Amino acid sequence: MTISKGPQAFPRTEYLRRLDLVKAEMARRGVGVLVVSDQHNITYLTGYTARSAYVPQGLVVSSSQEEPIFILRRMDRPAAIYQCFMDQEKIVSYPEELIAHPELDGYDAIIDYLLDAGFSTSGIGIEQYNVSTPTFDKFRKRLAEAELVDFTKVVAWIRLVKSDLEIEVMREAAAIADAAIARAAEVIRPGVREADACSEIAATLIRGANGKPGTQLEPLTLCASPRTGTCHITWAEDVFRNGSQVNLEVAGARHGYASALMRTYSIGTPTDRLQRVHDIHLEGLEAALETARPGATCSDVANVFYRSIEKRGLKKESRCGYAQGIGWTEPTASLRDGDLTLLAPNMTFHLMLGNWIDDDFGYVISETFRVTEIGVDVLTSSPRKIFQLA
């Protein structure tokens, strides 16, 4: 018995368009075949989002074949048939014996495939930063006559500019993030456990918005007093108190794409310091969004923000955000000083202005935006305020 292909997040033409961009890079770099092992790149090129990347898997893109071959663990083949755009004969599984095998693993099956398919003397692209040294050594040894070419971040750079179809998915995800930010304002109350508030926020991220559910749950972080100087604690075993400040980061998620959003909450009147920091960051945020347009660089956007808050006596040490899409943070363009990536239409960023000023005091605000022909289109739409709660 077999499983049928499920509803697809994107039409076949969209995946073929993406693959054409990858194949053009392959031609430019002189490789006939590419092994994509980064799970987010695999999602981009196939639609596959099941959570199997804790074992080896690889997408083999060949310049002479329209569809790629996805090689993964036997038990994950049905999910790949269901989710991927390709014909099911392109989903090839390796046996369960390779899981936790003392010497072999799924990469041996991928190398076997490359050898069988006649690529033993080809140029072969490998995402070197995504494989460990012993795995890369295995490729070198077993494909000794091939020329291994590093493809680290090559597919990720292609992902940087989204199609209109991708933008729509990120817009759906942004609406989910907005819903979670609003839900948080309803459930953060004195005496409530942080976990209970987070359970409601997570439930909202999964239920989604506008009839579109979240299709996975991205980690949320809630850092409340006395932990507002921290940024990546999920939540603590603590309760909210009168006077507590709460820094929240969430991301709505659709089909692997994340749209992130941060807001700060105050139980009771914000302190003067918090209000002042908010006012200064808000001005900087608006200045940054006004700067972002085709032709400006990532560095320009960051520096407009840095100069804006410095004028008023604040500093931010960390970058001002990053390219965003599948898997939340993309590993390419950063809104940081010195990043000369030119903004172009349909690039999407998380303008992340969280600022952990002291070890015991931080503040967060952010937006997810896309670059348009003339400026920006902010996908998230929560009020840019400190949410003051009773």
Next chain:
Amino acid sequence: MTISKGPQAFPRTEYLRRLDLVKAEMARRGVGVLVVSDQHNITYLTGYTARSAYVPQGLVVSSSQEEPIFILRRMDRPAAIYQCFMDQEKIVSYPEELIAHPELDGYDAIIDYLLDAGFSTSGIGIEQYNVSTPTFDKFRKRLAEAELVDFTKVVAWIRLVKSDLEIEVMREAAAIADAAIARAAEVIRPGVREADACSEIAATLIRGANGKPGTQLEPLTLCASPRTGTCHITWAEDVFRNGSQVNLEVAGARHGYASALMRTYSIGTPTDRLQRVHDIHLEGLEAALETARPGATCSDVANVFYRSIEKRGLKKESRCGYAQGIGWTEPTASLRDGDLTLLAPNMTFHLMLGNWIDDDFGYVISETFRVTEIGVDVLTSSPRKIFQLA
């Protein structure tokens, strides 16, 4: 201003005990210093669970120092001060400029530290499977006179046998998993969206059980008809129907430790096939649990299960489970044919008997257990039945 140490999941003596085991391995392998980069090993040795492992970080364990040095990104230092057992002077941060830097990254800061601390000609342990080839090359080049010794899985093997304190945490997590399995039976109904059921299940996993919240949310997977042959799809944009079968896998989580649990649900009377598969797996599960005791091997447990279901005409291709603890799956002992790891008291396993029999039909049941002096103690306690729902 500084942040104070927060409530600790374990007493200081527990972390020092773990470090002593690691230092004994270091002595045996001739290294004076070890760089731990696996995030779950870092959690084990420090208590740190914040989600910052998407950028480089390393725990430097030195045989001559009681406490390790944790080197991480500047913005994550306050969370490390809050969560780690060590004195805050042992939490060393690298500057934000290294994030998304074109040439350097956090590993350069770790290497700088090793050079400054006089380890340039030492034996240095590195978790080679946890770093990419370019990163390992950086260690080789910048520490050319040191002897780099592979420590892949060395700390993970130490994690295999838990202390009684760890068992208590895993028991708390198991109770959370039970609560989620029970909640699922209340919310899975015909016409309900899968996402809405999952939002309730996730909320339960976060709210926790017995007054102990989940401290993070592990991914849950819900694979319902017609997708019961898949195992790692989070959930689908679909609704439950009369006659739907639902395979659910959850894990309760406390302080980084996960206790996983799988159960199968049927809306309406289970099909004869499903009931028969359940009966056969239940018998196999009980036989496996009766076999597990000190002195038996992982392979013994798996083979008792395989023989039990084969006698009744079924087969399972995948392994029967794995060591479980921090980060859910531990990368060491597997309940698989040929794994000769001897069971010992306080090892903990996910006896994972999910069986994806056809591409369009699978069934799941599992338990989290610990090995005792004489047999097993099953930490999860949900009824071992097909949950039949109205």
